[in-house]
Amino acid sequence: xxxxxxxxxxxxxxxxxxxxxxxxxxxxxxxxxxxxxxxxxxxxxxxxxxxxxxxxxxxxxxxxxxxxxxxxxxxxxxxxxxxxxxxxxxxxxxxxxxxxxxxxxxxxxxxxxxxxxxxxxxxxxxxxxxxxxxxxxxxxxxxxxxxxxxxxxxxxxxxxxxxxxxxxxxxxxxxxxxxxxxxxxxxxxxxxxxxxxxxxxxxxxxxxxxxxxxxxxxxxxxxxxxxxxxxxxxxxxxxxxxxxxxxxxxxxxxxxxxxxxxxxxx
Amino acid sequence: xxxxxxxxxxxxxxxxxxxxxxxxxxxxxxxxxxxxxxxxxxxxxxxxxxxxxxxxxxxxxxxxxxxxxxxxxxxxxxxxxxxxxxxxxxxxxxxxxxxxxxxxxxxxxxxxxxxxxxxxxxxxxxxxxxxxxxxxxxxxxxxxxxxxxxxxxxxxxxxxxxxxxxxxxxxxxxxxxxxxxxxxxxxxxxxxxxxxxxxxxxxxxxxxxxxxxxxxxxxxxxxxxxxxxxxxxxxxxxxxxxxxxxxxxxxxxxxxxxxxxxxxxxxx
Amino acid sequence: xxxxxxxxxxxxxxxxxxxxxxxxxxxxxxxxxxxxxxxxxxxxxxxxxxxxxxxxxxxxxxxxxxxxxxxxxxxxxxxxxxxxxxxxxxxxxxxxxxxxxxxxxxxxxxxxxxxxxxxxxxxxxxxxxxxxxxxxxxxxxxxxxxxxxxxxxxxxxxxxxxxxxxxxxxxxxxxxxxxxxxxxxxxxxxxxxxxxxxxxxxxxxxxxxxxxxxxxxxxxxxxxxxxxxxxxxxxxxxxxxxxxxxxxxxxxxxxxxxxxxxxxxxxxxxxxxxxxxxxxxxxxxxxxxxxxxxxxxxxxxxxxxxxxxxxxxxxxxxxxxxxxxxxxxxxxxxxxxxxxxxxxxxxxxxxxxxxxxxxxxxxxxxxxxx
Numbered sequence: 047x048x049x050x051x052x053x054x055x056x057x058x059x060x061x062x063x064x065x066x067x068x069x070x071x072x073x074x075x076x077x078x079x080x081x082x083x084x085x086x087x088x089x090x091x092x093x094x095x096x097x098x099x100x101x102x103x104x105x106x107x108x109x110x111x112x113x114x115x116x117x118x119x120x121x122x123x124x125x126x127x128x129x130x131x132x133x134x135x136x137x138x139x140x141x142x143x144x145x146x147x148x149x150x151x152x153x154x155x156x157x158x159x160x161x162x163x164x165x166x167x168x169x170x171x172x173x174x175x176x177x178x179x180x181x182x183x184x185x186x187x188x189x190x191x192x193x194x195x196x197x198x199x200x201x202x203x204x205x206x207x208x209x210x211x212x213x214x215x216x217x218x219x220x221x222x223x224x225x226x227x228x229x230x231x232x233x234x235x236x237x238x239x240x241x242x243x244x245x246x247x248x249x250x251x252x253x254x255x256x257x258x259x260x261x262x263x264x265x266x267x268x269x270x271x272x273x274x275x276x277x278x279x280x281x282x283x284x285x286x287x288x289x290x291x292x293x294x295x296x297x298x299x300x301x302x303x304x305x306x307x308x309x310x311x312x
Numbered sequence: 313x314x315x316x317x318x319x320x321x322x323x324x325x326x327x328x329x330x331x332x333x334x335x336x337x338x339x340x341x342x343x344x345x346x347x348x349x350x351x352x353x354x355x356x357x358x359x360x361x362x363x364x365x366x367x368x369x370x371x372x373x374x375x376x377x378x379x380x381x382x383x384x385x386x387x388x389x390x391x392x393x394x395x396x397x398x399x400x401x402x403x404x405x406x407x408x409x410x411x412x413x414x415x416x417x418x419x420x421x422x423x424x425x426x427x428x429x430x431x432x433x434x435x436x437x438x439x440x441x442x443x444x445x446x447x448x449x450x451x452x453x454x455x456x457x458x459x460x461x462x463x464x465x466x467x468x469x470x471x472x473x474x475x476x477x478x479x480x481x482x483x484x485x486x487x488x489x490x491x492x493x494x495x496x497x498x499x500x501x502x503x504x505x506x507x508x509x510x511x512x513x514x515x516x517x518x519x520x521x522x523x524x525x526x527x528x529x530x531x532x533x534x535x536x537x538x539x540x541x542x543x544x545x546x547x548x549x550x551x552x553x554x555x556x557x558x559x560x561x562x563x564x565x566x567x568x569x570x571x572x573x574x575x576x577x578x579x580x
Numbered sequence: 581x582x583x584x585x586x587x588x589x590x591x592x593x594x595x596x597x598x599x600x601x602x603x604x605x606x607x608x609x610x611x612x613x614x615x616x617x618x619x620x621x622x623x624x625x626x627x628x629x630x631x632x633x634x635x636x637x638x639x640x641x642x643x644x645x646x647x648x649x650x651x652x653x654x655x656x657x658x659x660x661x662x663x664x665x666x667x668x669x670x671x672x673x674x675x676x677x678x679x680x681x682x683x684x685x686x687x688x689x690x691x692x693x694x695x696x697x698x699x700x701x702x703x704x705x706x707x708x709x710x711x712x713x714x715x716x717x718x719x720x721x722x723x724x725x726x727x728x729x730x731x732x733x734x735x736x737x738x739x740x741x742x743x744x745x746x747x748x749x750x751x752x753x754x755x756x757x758x759x760x761x762x763x764x765x766x767x768x769x770x771x772x773x774x775x776x777x778x779x780x781x782x783x784x785x786x787x788x789x790x791x792x793x794x795x796x797x798x799x800x801x802x803x804x805x806x807x808x809x810x811x812x813x814x815x816x817x818x819x820x821x822x823x824x825x826x827x828x829x830x831x832x833x834x835x836x837x838x839x840x841x842x843x844x845x846x847x848x849x850x851x852x853x854x855x856x857x858x859x860x861x862x863x864x865x866x867x868x869x870x871x872x873x874x875x876x877x878x879x880x881x882x883x884x885x886x887x888x889x890x891x892x893x894x895x896x897x898x899x900x901x902x903x904x905x906x907x908x909x910x911x912x913x914x915x916x917x918x919x920x921x922x923x924x925x926x927x928x929x930x931x932x933x934x935x936x937x938x939x940x941x942x943x944x945x946x947x948x949x950x
Contacts, residue, residue, distance in 0.1 A: 051388050052491050059385035059393075063404035066462060069419025071429060073411060076418065081842070083818065084418050126322040133318030147569040149322055150516075152330055154564045156540045157520045159337060159557045162677060166333040169681060180685060192330050195322065197464075197513065204468040204509035208475035224314045239471040246467055249409050256522065260674070263685060264635055264664040273412055274640075285414050292410040297403060304399055360946040367949075427824045448809045448825070531768040531810025534949040542945075545673035546769065547938040 070293070077286035084283050095287040104272065105288065112252055112269040115183055119190035120248035126191070127198035128240060132228060135206045136214070146199070153196035157256040164189040165260050181263045189261050190251040197250060198243035205239020206232075337550075338558050344551035351555035361539070361556065368519065368536040371450065375457045376515040382458070383465035383510060390466065391473040405463050413460070417527045420456050421447060448530025456524040464517060465510040472506025512571055519564060536560060633662040634687040634869035634877065637674075640667025641814070643690075646893035651881045658880065661873055672699060679704035679864050687867040687874050693727040694933040696862040700726030706863040712875040717882040717900045719917065722858050724930065728878055729858035731890065732897035734833040734916045734925055735772030736854040741846055743827045751853045754828060755780035755803055762827035763808035765820045766800075770944040771933070772855040773800065775926065776830055779853055789929040793940055801947050810948055821847050834895035837914040851921040857928040858899065891915060 051059070072086065079085050080092035099105045130149060134142050152160055168180040168189065179185045209232060217231045233240070255270040262271055273285045341351050355361055390401040408416065423430050424447035431443045446452060480502070484494045500507070522537040529535075540560075543553035638647060644665045652663035668674070670689035676699060678684040689696075699705045705726040713728050722729035737754050739747065743762055753760055754776065766773050774791050777799040783792070808826040811817040817831040818839055836849035861881065863874040881887070887898035888906045897916035898904065904918055912918050916925070 051385075051392050052495070055385040055388050056393075056397075058382070059389040059401070062382045062386045062462065063389070063401055065382075066404045066408050066459065068423060069411060069416050069459070070407065072419040072422035073415045076415075076422070083815065083822075083842070085819075085822065086422055126325055129318045130322040133315055137315040137318070139315060139319065143569050143572045145319065145323070146572055147565055148331075149326065150568055151326070151334075151561070151565065153516050154561050154568065155334065156537050156557050156560060157522065158537065158541045158544050159334070159553075160330075162544060163330060163334045163337050165677060166336060166681075167329050169683075170333070188329060192326065195326070199322075200509055200513050201467055201471060204506050205471040205475060207505035207509075208472050210477075235475065236471075238474045242467045242471055246464070253409075253413065255413070259668050260677075263637075263666045263668065270412060273414055285412055286418070289411045289415045293407050296406050296410050300399065300403055300406060360942060360949075363946070363950060421819070421823070425823050425825055526812060527816065530808065531812055532949050534945055542941075545671035547941055548673040548676050549938065550673075550676075 108269045108272040116251040118187040119251040122191040123195040123247045124244045131202040150196040161257045161260040194247040194250040201243040205236040341554035351551040372518040379461040387469040452528040456528040468509035469506045472503040636688040637670040638690040650889040687869045693860040696727035709875045727860035729899045730861045734854040734856040738836040740827040751779040765826040765829035768810040768812040837895040851924045854925040856925040
């Protein structure tokens with residue numbers, strides 16, 4: 047039994063929710079424009095930009111590539127961030143906040159500087175190995191990991207700050223190993239934080255463009271990179287069509303989960 | 313031992329991929345075009361830099377407060393609302409994530425521009441007779457940024473609210489505290505870590521914004537990220553760009569460490 | 581992968597043909613090129629080990645497909661070297677980052693001549709080899725040590741014909757909001773805008789350079805409240821006029837042409853006092869594909885027929901004067917370098933930009949953003 051939210055919360059929260067959906071009112075119609083540039087259709091609606099998505103296999107290739115990159119980057123960054131945050135929280139090393147500051151550096155640096163930095167790293171790495179390379183998908187995933195890991199660190203640290211230290215102390219005094227304390231005591235309490243960290247990392251990687259534009263050329267074309275190819279030139283309404291498809295997919299997944307939970311419970 | 317095993321991987325990873333090459337980039341602030349601090353002198357003496365820094369700070373602080381405040385009740389609905397409300401709110405939070413920044417800014421342009429949907433509706437309803445200028449100025453930039461950032465503020469807040477001890481609230485209600493008092497004196501303080509985490513995330517994120525201010529600001533709202541972009545790519549002067557970046561990083565980084573230390577996000 | 585690409589190219593061609601964006605001749609010609617390329621593609625699998633490729637970096641969008649169609653495909657057919665088009669934008673800084681380590685991954689760039697020159701002097705670009713690239717196929721005055729002009733575009737006045745009864749005929753008209761009321765749009769990165777302001781202020785075209793920055797900026801500062809937005813990219817400039825946010829703008833002639841065609845003339849353009857500038861091809865120092873092959877590519881793009889294909893797809897004026905005559909009469913109006921149009925415009929002085937662009941842009945941004 048939870049205390050319910052009040053009417054004021056519901057009002058502000060509800061308005062904010064509507065605000066979040068406002069651009070959809072424009073984006074959905076735009077995806078049906080008969081013109082070849084981003085515009086609201088006037089009278090005539092067309093599915094040509096959806097057809098273009100199907101007829102151009104590059105879009106599917108880019109979606110697949112972005113998925114791969116996003117999943118790898120999110121997994122790496124969640125693991126690294128989780129270990130790091132646990133270390134800080136459990137061991138409380140001296141200079142902990144300074145160490146946290148170092149981990150958050152990629153978030154603090156202006157994105158263009160990070161782009162240049164990661165470009166230099168990948169160019170160097172290309173000479174060392176053949177996996178983590180410039181214009182290769184693993185290289186992009188590693189670069190994305192650098193960019194998103196601070197966000198995972200923050201979210202997981204916030205989750206940890208809500209955990210009651212006493213339960214960990216209790217486990218420790220009963221002689222539990224570090225591994226047991228983490229898996230049996232702490233992790234169950236920050237499940238949601240870890241999941242949020244993963245999701246946030248994935249989404250940030252999925253949408254990353256500033257760095258990607260600079261560390262890819264003609265092979266590792268992620269979805270945003272494909273959308274942005276025309277940065278100074280033409281913006282293809284296929285961009286809107288892709289967004290609408292993704293939104294439909296997300297809505298489907300969320301609603302599907304709800305239905306699944308309901309049928310399981312019944 | 314286990315301390316090193318937990319903390320070291322991330323630091324090692326960042327060291328190789330990021331910190332060393334970054335040092336190389338930033339070092340140029342004291343070596344290009346010749347050794348010395350003249351780049352810093354030039355940056356600090358440049359009125360354009362200062363006006364851009366002030367604009368960036370003003371907009372980012374405003375956006376941070378607005379996004380965090382709006383995200384808070386939204387997160388409450390998501391975490392604590394009735395089941396149908398939760399589902400609807402979850403959709404509202406997740407959907408914007410999948411709109412590319414391009415589609416979003418275009419969406420806002422179509423909503424807010426002079427012949428946009430919003431102006432048309434307001435005129436049809438007879439609320440205004442002249443079009444309001446809502447975009448290609450700071451207002452448009454703020455709307456676009458807040459919209460982008462609210463979902464990011466939701467995550468740390470939700471993290472904090474989910475782990476909250478429900479019994480405290482029940483107890484407070486039980487001894488007859490009003491809803492208002494429970495909220496301000498118990499609920500909010502208990503989620504303080506989440507609020508600071510959210511604000512921090514949003515603020516730092518907003519400093520690096522480039523696309524939204526460029527497109528929604530009508531070319532006038534030059535912010536710091538764009539200025540650095542200019543100095544690196546458009547008219548390269550890497551010494552100056554590095555000096556500017558180093559200053560920003562010191563300022564924002566110092567701010568972050570102070571906040572982490574003061575509020576104890578993570579270390580409690 | 582290769583088959584996909586060609587199939588897609590064919591689809592794209594068909595689509596463009598259907599929508600009337602390219603005429604029948606280039607459609608058939610394009611199909612022919614594709615057929616040739618795929619015949620070559622059959623052998624590609626066996627010859628993969630020594631398949632050579634080069635990366636050409638341009639500004640993205642339609643230019644990727646257009647350049648592949650106009651130049652890349654036939655070059656591959658002739659030499660067996662595949663040209664891959666990367667649309668990430670070869671800004672001066674991006675080229676610098678590529679070239680500085682001494683082992684770039686890019687070969688050729690579509691750069692501003694003044695960027696090419698500045699980088700070349702730092703030892704980051706290959707000098708153009710005039711024994712391979714034919715200077716006789718360039719317009720007089722549009723070649724540099726490190727850059728060969730590849731196409732022309734112009735900063736011109738585009739205006740909403742539904743708003744104005746009489747068309748603007750000079751930069752003075754653009755800056756005159758009494759005679760031509762309504763919001764304006766100008767280029768955010770300054771190029772061409774200083775010239776426009778000075779012309780409007782009464783400076784004679786032949787006295788423009790060196791630009792009197794104080795005077796130009798005073799004019800712009802006094803005018804900036806009439807500017808609804810400063811555009812930073814081609815697509816943005818188009819949408820400003822299309823959405824009615826502004827009624828007159830200084831934009832690229834290539835964009836003005838598209839607007840004119842897309843709106844059936846509701847948004848028109850004039851060449852009067854346009855500021856014309858070339859794009860150029862440059863080769864990065866120590867490019868992976870080798871300087872000679874890169875020069876051969878540049879030389880192959882000098883073919884007038886190919887330049888006409890690029891013009892028809894993008895509106896870029898051909899660098900080779902021999903191409904002007906090949907453009908069909910009804911399209912001649914859109915060619916920035918057509919003798920009739922060229923006479924009305926003023927060429928951008930690349931030497932001035934190489935020397936002064938950085939400082940000028942700084943001051944300009946300070947003015948428009950305050």
